[in-house]
Amino acid sequence: xxxxxxxxxxxxxxxxxxxxxxxxxxxxxxxxxxxxxxxxxxxxxxxxxxxxxxxxxxxxxxxxxxxxxxxxxxxxxxxxxxxxxxxxxxxxxxxxxxxxxxxxxxxxxxxxxxxxxxxxxxxxxxxxxxxxxxxxxxxxxxxxxxxxxxxxxxxxxxxxxxxxxxxxxxxxxxxxxxxxxxxxxxxxxxxxxxxxxxxxxxxxxxxxxxxxxxxxxxxxxxxxxxxxxxxxxxxxxxxxxxxxxxxxxxxxxxxxxxxxxxxxxxxxxxxxxxxxxxxxxxxxxxxxxxxxxxxxxxxxxxxxxxxxxxxxxxxxxxxxxxxxxxxxxxxxxxxxxxxxxxxxxxxxxxxxxxxxxxxxxxxxxxxxxxxxxxxxxxxxxxxxxxxxxxxxxxxxxxxxxxxxxxxxxxxxxxxxxxxxxxxxxxxxxxxxxxxxxxxxxxxxxxxxxxxxxxxxxxxxxxxxxxxxxxxxxxxxxxxxxxxxxxxxxxxxxxxxxxxxxxxxxxxxxxxxxxxxxxxxxxxxxxxxxxxxxxxxxxxxxxxxxxxxxxxxxxxxxxxxxxxxxxxxxxxxxxxxxxxxxxxxxxxxxxxxxxxxxxxxxxxxxxxxxxxxxxxxxxxxxxxxxxxxxxxxxxxxxxxxxxxxxxxxxxxxxxxxxxxxxxxxxxxxxxxxxxxxxxxxxxxxxxxxxxxxxxxxxxxxxxxxxxxxxxxxxxxxxxxxxxxxxxxxxxxxxxxxxxxxxxxxxxxxxxxxxxxxxxxxxxxxxxxxxxxxxxxxxxxxxxxxxxxxxxxxxxxxxxxxxxxxxxxxxxxxxxxxxxx
DNA sequence: CACTTGTGGATTTTT
DNA sequence: TCCACAAGTG
Numbered sequence: 001x002x003x004x005x006x007x008x009x010x011x012x013x014x015x016x017x018x019x020x021x022x023x024x025x026x027x028x029x030x031x032x033x034x035x036x037x038x039x040x041x042x043x044x045x046x047x048x049x050x051x052x053x054x055x056x057x058x059x060x061x062x063x064x065x066x067x068x069x070x071x072x073x074x075x076x077x078x079x080x081x082x083x084x085x086x087x088x089x090x091x092x093x094x095x096x097x098x099x100x101x102x103x104x105x106x107x108x109x110x111x112x113x114x115x116x117x118x119x120x121x122x123x124x125x126x127x128x129x130x131x132x133x134x135x136x137x138x139x140x141x142x143x144x145x146x147x148x149x150x151x152x153x154x155x156x157x158x159x160x161x162x163x164x165x166x167x168x169x170x171x172x173x174x175x176x177x178x179x180x181x182x183x184x185x186x187x188x189x190x191x192x193x194x195x196x197x198x199x200x201x202x203x204x205x206x207x208x209x210x211x212x213x214x215x216x217x218x219x220x221x222x223x224x225x226x227x228x229x230x231x232x233x234x235x236x237x238x239x240x241x242x243x244x245x246x247x248x249x250x251x252x253x254x255x256x257x258x259x260x261x262x263x264x265x266x267x268x269x270x271x272x273x274x275x276x277x278x279x280x281x282x283x284x285x286x287x288x289x290x291x292x293x294x295x296x297x298x299x300x301x302x303x304x305x306x307x308x309x310x311x312x313x314x315x316x317x318x319x320x321x322x323x324x325x326x327x328x329x330x331x332x333x334x335x336x337x338x339x340x341x342x343x344x345x346x347x348x349x350x351x352x353x354x355x356x357x358x359x360x361x362x363x364x365x366x367x368x369x370x371x372x373x374x375x376x377x378x379x380x381x382x383x384x385x386x387x388x389x390x391x392x393x394x395x396x397x398x399x400x401x402x403x404x405x406x407x408x409x410x411x412x413x414x415x416x417x418x419x420x421x422x423x424x425x426x427x428x429x430x431x432x433x434x435x436x437x438x439x440x441x442x443x444x445x446x447x448x449x450x451x452x453x454x455x456x457x458x459x460x461x462x463x464x465x466x467x468x469x470x471x472x473x474x475x476x477x478x479x480x481x482x483x484x485x486x487x488x489x490x491x492x493x494x495x496x497x498x499x500x501x502x503x504x505x506x507x508x509x510x511x512x513x514x515x516x517x518x519x520x521x522x523x524x525x526x527x528x529x530x531x532x533x534x535x536x537x538x539x540x541x542x543x544x545x546x547x548x549x550x551x552x553x554x555x556x557x558x559x560x561x562x563x564x565x566x567x568x569x570x571x572x573x574x575x576x577x578x579x580x581x582x583x584x585x586x587x588x589x590x591x592x593x594x595x596x597x598x599x600x601x602x603x604x605x606x607x608x609x610x611x612x613x614x615x616x617x618x619x620x621x622x623x624x625x626x627x628x629x630x631x632x633x634x635x636x637x638x639x640x641x642x643x644x645x646x647x648x649x650x651x652x653x654x655x656x657x658x659x660x661x662x663x664x665x666x667x668x669x670x671x672x673x674x675x676x677x678x679x680x681x682x683x684x685x686x687x688x689x690x691x692x693x694x695x696x697x698x699x700x701x702x703x704x705x706x707x708x709x710x711x712x713x714x715x716x717x718x719x720x721x722x723x724x725x726x727x728x729x730x731x732x733x734x735x736x737x738x739x740x741x742x743x744x745x746x747x748x749x750x751x752x753x754x755x756x757x758x759x760x761x762x763x764x765x766x767x768x769x770x771x772x773x774x775x776x777x778x779x780x781x782x783x784x785x786x787x788x789x790x791x792x793x794x795x796x797x798x799x800x801x802x803x804x805x806x807x808x809x810x811x812x813x814x815x816x817x818x819x
Numbered sequence: 820c821a822c823t824t825g826t827g828g829a830t831t832t833t834t
Numbered sequence: 835t836c837c838a839c840a841a842g843t844g
Binding site: 067068069095096097098127128202203205206278279281282380381382383384403437440442443444445446447479565566567584585586587605608609610611620624 | 820821829830831832833834
């Protein structure tokens with residue numbers, strides 16, 4: 001490759017042949033099949049840099065789609081590092097949603113739906129709750145039974161239709177059943193309501209942009225002309241609407257089917273891996289990537305098959321699982337690293353035991369110099385995080401929870417953001433209804449209904465109507481005044497918003513809405529922790545605004561709201577701080593960790609029960625498993641619970657327990673047993689009886705009235721039992737010492753975990769030398785073969801007569817020195 | 820209009 | 835069991 005310029009050399013440094021081929025593609029379409037851990041982010045980053053510095057393309061002309069905003073930010077940062085800040089500024093890098101939102105801000109006014117709907121550039125983006133509420137009220141307006149047409153389900157159906165690229169009008173033509181026609185009708189009314197609120201839902205960001213390009217040649221030409229280089233990451237999880245969008249932008253035509261792509265100085269690169277397609281429930285379709293070469297016959301194909309991330313053991317595990325799928329492209333991942341440790345499996349008696357195992361193991365890894373931030377705990381459903389969180393808290397291990405309780409979904413945050421949305425776009429009735437009586441202003445439900453009617457009759461927004469209630473006798477005087485005061489407040493804030501920074505506006509709103517004041521009153525009178533938490537969250541929001549102002553290119557209310565609407569929790573993961581990460585398998589896509597725990601490997605949980613009777617769904621579960629496994633670089637753990645609690649059931653409950661015995665996940669059985677220890681598929685399974693575990697029974701087990709401590713005691717009782725566990729999983733972990741993270745200075749294991757629960761550990765252990773003979777109550781007699789780690793946190797590699805070599809931690813394993 | 824009591828659902832994954 | 839939301843009372 002001719003890369004004479006200085007930067008050019010750097011761009012290709014440390015890349016393999018295939019990676020270089022991808023980075024240095026000329027003009028035209030290309031498909032990059034990139035296996036897990038094959039360095040595709042690097043390739044995409046360098047590709048963009050290459051387009052800029054080697055092919056001399058205008059940064060303004062580049063559009064890159066990533067799966068998360070965080071990935072986009074990282075990519076930008078890396079390009080900036082390569083080429084400097086100026087060039088990065090005008091690059092369009094982001095998720096489909098954020099890119100579409102940005103373009104729509106400047107183009108949406110050119111769109112008019114056949115039904116007459118249109119939007120202004122100051123549209124707001126409705127989140128799921130807002131959208132469902134609108135659907136709900138439209139269902140009510142149609143006098144439909146909300147038992148037959150549950151708002152959530154209908155919203156989901158509409159969403160699916162939108163992701164297939166169908167407008168309400170087109171869907172109405174396709175609807176076959178009575179129910180589908182009803183849904184089409186709700187869809188149409190819902191869309192009309194969105195338009196009158198000047199709001200879009202998530203799916204509209206893609207769909208409306210699609211429709212705009214389809215219906216307006218000038219806009220299509222303009223955007224096609226601008227974005228001459230399009231790159232799409234995680235292409236296997238693209239849905240039809242998204243693909244249509246890309247296709248139109250790239251080709252400049254809304255025609256479907258085989259595409260001419262003969263223009264000079266234009267490129268399209270899509271990157272993906274069919275085996276990692278896990279969003280079909282969001283209408284993503286991996287057949288799109290399979291059909292790419294048909295749609296673009298002159299496209300070039302590059303395969304990245306060299307894995308730089310994982311040990312060969314982990315890769316073999318991943319391969320042996322995914323090999324059971326039928327719908328896939330044959331692909332070989334070549335390993336670039338050593339064999340590494342075997343996968344550690346652990347069959348826990350229940351989910352609490354499972355959690356204890358994981359935490360114990362984390363502490364041991366920490367003692368061996370592993371950072372907490374090197375570790376991630378993955379599970380299938382968010383509900384699973386509870387058990388592990390409790391045990392982590394108890395052990396003072398800091399953790400970051402991704403997903404679950406989303407910051408921006410919290411009541412108080414949504415309230416305050418609704419104020420801001422209303423200021424930005426006073427047609428937003430959802431925002432209006434949300435905050436008009438929060439805090440209490442004496443405006444009741446009936447008054448609001450009247451206001452709604454009144455506004456409807458007069459074709460006014462709710463804010464406008466509130467200002468013009470003089471002739472509206474149906475609303476009592478007091479409420480009328482309150483509405484007017486509220487609307488005036490909004491108007492006054494709008495004047496401020498026009499010139500002030502967001503943080504100032506936010507402070508003003510928090511103060512003048514009396515929101516904080518009322519909350520503080522409540523907090524001081526009831527000392528409710530929930531309320532205090534809310535106040536803290538509002539402080540956090542102020543910090544978010546301040547940070548936003550410091551970082552963002554544009555600091556106005558518009559870009560702030562757009563950003564807030566489209567960030568995911570995944571984007572908020574902060575680098576700083578030493579802590580474990582907890583998240584769902586779906587969230588883990590695209591990430592990488594030295595140590596991975598996969599929890600809850602049980603039939604019905606993973607694979608999830610909802611997919612057990614559908615082969616394609618089951619294959620998707622298997623791909624999810626594949627994604628989980630391939631996140632791991634060095635060490636991989638898999639756990640399951642033989643019994644699991646559901647829906648509030650707890651130990652100590654008299655009678656009504658709702659636990660179930662589980663069956664190990666089929667995925668575990670698909671792993672070559674030689675790659676794993678701690679799980680034996682052939683082993684005969686006896687039903688577990690409570691009394692069979694020696695340390696299980698504990699006095700005060702079911703004692704009521706001291707709820708917290710009553711339950712913690714028996715857990716610690718069993719904890720003693722678990723500390724014996726090293727025997728099950730230690731033998732292989734000894735050979736991981738050559739892995740990359742080991743150059744880290746050993747950390748004070750107590751520095752992060754604070755006051756350790758040391759009462760259960762073996763503080764007064766006997767120190768040993770190489771060659772010492774020891775007795776272990778399970779393994780029998782053995783000889784110390786090796787001592788690993790610094791004094792104070794050393795581990796003994798002991799060769800037992802019968803059990804072979806085992807790595808033991810003297811703080812946990814009971815070893816007696818023989819003279 | 821605001822606060823209290825009752826009932827029914829909850830657990831798939833998310834931009 | 836717990837929480838969110840619906841219906842009833844002051």
